[in-house]
Amino acid sequence: MxxxxxxxxxxxxxxxxxxxxxxxxxxxxxxxxxxxxxxxxxxxxxxxxxxxxxxxxxxxxxxxxxxTSTAPLAEQDDRIVMVVFNDQTLIETGRRSPLDRVTLAKALAKLDRMGARAIGIDILIDQATPEDAGLVAAFKAMRTPTRLAFVSAATNPDYVEYGQEEFLRAFQKSIAGGAVEPASVLLESDLTDNVIRSWPNQPASLPPLLANALTPVHPEFRNYTGAVRFRAPLDPERPVFAKLPIQLFTGDFPEDVLRQQIAGRYVLIGGDIFDVDQFETPATRIRGGTTIGLEIHANMLAQLLDGALYRxxxxxxxxxxxxxxxxxxxxxxxxxxxxxxxxxxxxxxxxxxxxxxxxxxxxxxxxxxxxxxxxxxxxxxxxxxxxxxxxAVGSEQRRFAQSALGRYLPRDVASLILRDPDQLALHGEKREIYALFTDLEGFTKLSHAIAPEMVATLLNRYLDMLSDIVLRHGGTIDKFVGDAVVAFWGAPIARPDDADRAVMAAIAMYEAGEEFRRSVPEGVPPIGRTRVGLHFGEAIVGNFGGEGRIQYTALGDSMNAAARLESANKQLGTAALVSEAVVRRTSAVPFRPMGRVTVRGRSTPFAIFEPVPHLDGAVVTSLTASVARFDQGETAALAELERYAADHPEDVAVANLIYRLRKVGPGGNFVLD
Structure with missing residues (x-):
């Protein structure tokens, strides 16, 4: 047994x-x-x-x-109701920003008579309008405990300026002493992906968060920064929180019919507008769409009322x-x-x-x-x-790994593969990489004009210079195609600063090309510039070619896009072009916009930029602002670019940009050959 x-x-x-x-x-x-x-x-x-x-x-x-999958299922919450300005409200009132305060004042008066438990307003009164006197009167007449939105420039600098905060404070001071008090409506999304998952920090410099301000129960939530409990509707046709358009409370709709929706409930007033105050939550990230800020406050209020404090x-x-x-x-x-x-x-x-x-x-x-x-x-x-x-991996495997990859990979990556030679298996994987293409202008023509021995000497020296730059900046050399160098960052290992490394390598390669041009032996005809293209996107990366002869390489649209950017330099008068996808991920050097283009093989246009590390920051900022304003329809901004071009006739790239902007107009894109 x-x-x-x-x-x-x-x-x-x-x-x-x-x-x-x-x-x-x-x-x-x-x-x-x-x-x-x-x-x-x-x-x-x-x-x-x-x-x-x-x-x-x-x-x-x-x-x-x-x-999302473990979210509690819930019937419609009969404690909370949302009253919203929606897109139809904007059409009927003819006001978009700020929201119509006459409508708000009328709705508040009617809601006050209906016996709401408390009212929370997620609308910032941060600028003056002619209707302010009526709204002030409505606030002063309130008997229902009402909490009015407040944010500060210090805690929300991306959306609130100091002048707006000053007006907010002055307005709320003008209605102080009654039933209306300020409440923070600050929401904090995760910095990595802009998804709201947690309650925000609640600094002492701000009034209580809207949910805390509306009810005294569970004061422990005043310092809570854990997860927001988002509930899922038990019936998909019946959302967790009822949502009523504010127009119902401004017209002749009978109060008795609406009273049962309002009496004894917490009423949250805010916007439900297509492109304003929209946030991602765990559920929307999985299922798609967005959630309005008012509904996030409703979820937090319901969580507080239930005392659902996550541990x-x-x-x-x-x-x-x-x-x-x-x-x-x-x-x-x-x-x-x-x-x-x-x-x-x-x-x-x-x-x-x-x-x-x-x-x-x-x-x-x-x-x-x-x-x-x-x-x-x-x-x-x-x-x-x-x-x-x-x-105890054998030395033969290590030598094979070194001979296969040591000339094309940076030292740390080669060392990683030496410790795990199984990575040399023939396979591919989808990775996000920074793909770089270079080309030496006019070298093919030059090779027919000089002796083959000199061609080999020059080409080997040039490729050595560029290869050293790639490896020194932690990149992977994909291949050499004549005088062209193809490289990428992000595989076989990715680093958090790959974007910075790739951009600095692109600049260094152009500068190395200029040094190479200046140092050719006497008797060699002039050599053109080194052109560089850099793009970020998905590619299939791995070892391909068969068991007897393998090559670690990257395949896919991102590689093609980098090649198109490299060749576009000649047409646009630039030396290096970087796609917007790269610029969004680095702050290593300044970039100036070169417009929006469509390249061969890609139907979707994208913005391109030129790295300008030696250009004055104020000039870069001015050029960027002018291009942005023109793109938004301010055609007068083109004159600013033209003045810059007149003052800098040597800047062929800006002159070319002006030509393309004038041709395609605001918001347009230029089709490259």
Whole structure:
């Protein structure tokens, strides 16, 4: 009867024997590397939510899936009702910004008579209008506890200027002493992806947040910054919060009919306008669409009324979990069992890692900072590191890896592959990369005019210069096509500063090309400029070509777009062109806009920019502003560009830009040959 218990001791003893054997064979330097990988695995398993690029985005997506799939189902909440200015209101009132205050004043008067428990207004009164006197009178006449929106320039500098804050304070001072008091309507989205997942910080310099200001229950929410509890409707046709257009409260619609919708409820007034005050939440990120700010305040108010305070996960638990998953991964790689059993063990552990966060989220635990992807990545990294050490990878594999990639990859990437030669397997993966193309203008024609030996000398020297720049900036050399260099950043490993590295490399390559032109031997005809194109996008990256001859390369539209940008330099009078996708991800140098273009092979136009590290910042700002105003329809801005071009006749790129803008008009795009 004891037979079933025998495999466990045997397996445990097998692991111990293998560990001792590994320690003897691995040697001190490989042991140090393995321990470094395990330390990295623990770091990723602990900090992938906050400090690991790409992984942080995945963590947030996993959280959004958890939060949405475990969101409590609810009937329509009979405690809260939203009264909204919608697009139809704007049409009927003929006012868009600021919202019509006559409508607001009339609605407040009627709502005050209907017996609302409290009224919260998510509308900023931050500028003067002729109707202010009537609105002030309406506020002073209120008997229902009313909380009026307030924000400060210090806490919300992107949307509120100091003058607006001053008007807000003056207006609220003018209605002080009655039933109306200020309330903060500050919402804070996640800086990485602009999704609202948590209650905002509530500094003492601001009045209480709207939800806190409307009711005294559960004062502990005054300092709460955990997850917002977004509920899902039990009936898709019946939303969690009723939404009534404000027009119902300004016309002749009978009050008795509306009273049952208002009496005893918290009434939230705000906008439900197509392109204003719209936010992403975990649910909208998964299902699409956006949520109005007023509805987010309604969710927070309902959460407060229910006392649904999510519990955070203590830091020591996160550390313990990170260490545990790394130990599990390392020990699993040491198991000497059949492959199918190892597969089952692996699947069981990964399933456990994925299911625990779902259980925690459904149990009222805030899993925002639970590094689920980090646990899995740390597990696999430990599995690979310990397993690789246990197998004691041979020197022949290392030499093969070095010969295949050492000339085309930066040192740290080559070292990574040396430690894990399995990465040389023939496969491809979709990655976001920074693709760079260069070309030496006129070199093909030059090669027919000089001796072949000189062609080889010049070309080898030129390619060495550009290759060193790519590797020095951490890029991967894809290939050489004649005098053209193709490179990319973001694979096989990605760095948080890949955008900066790629941009600085592009500039350095152009400058190296200029130095190369100046230093050619006597008797060699003049050599043209080095042109550079840089684009960010998806590509299929991997080893291709067959088992006998492989090449690590990138394929796809992003590579084609970079090539089109490189060739566009000749037509536009520039030396380096960078797509808007790159500019959005770097602040390494100033860029000036070169308009919006459509290139061959791409139907969608996109904005392009020229890096100008040596141009005065004020000039760059002025040119950028002029182009932006012209693009918005202010054709007079073109005159500013023309004045700049007249003062700088040597700036061919700006003259070309003016020609294209005049041809396509505001908002247009130029089709490149």
């Amino acid at each position: 004891a037979a079933p218990d025998q495999p466990a001791p045997a397996a445990t003893g097998g692991i111990a024997r293998r560990l001792r054997r590994v320690f003897r064979r691995i040697g001190p330097w490989r042991m140090a590397i393995t321990l470094a990988f395990l330390a990295l695995a623990i770091f990723i398993a602990r900090y992938s939510w906050e400090k690991v690029p790409i992984a942080a985005d995945i963590e947030r997506m996993l959280y959004d899936i958890r939060a 955070g996960v203590p830091g020591w638990i996160l550390w313990a979990a990170a260490i545990l998953v790394v130990v599990m991964g390392g020990l699993t790689s040491m198991l000497d069992v059949r492959p199918w059993l190892l597969g089952l063990i692996l699947l069981a552990q990964i399933a456990l890692i994925l299911l625990i966060p779902y259980w925690a989220q459904a149990s009222g635990i805030d899993t925002q900072h639970l590094p689920v992807f980090g646990w899995i990545a740390g597990w696999f990294l430990a599995f690979a590191a310990v397993g690789t050490a246990a197998r």
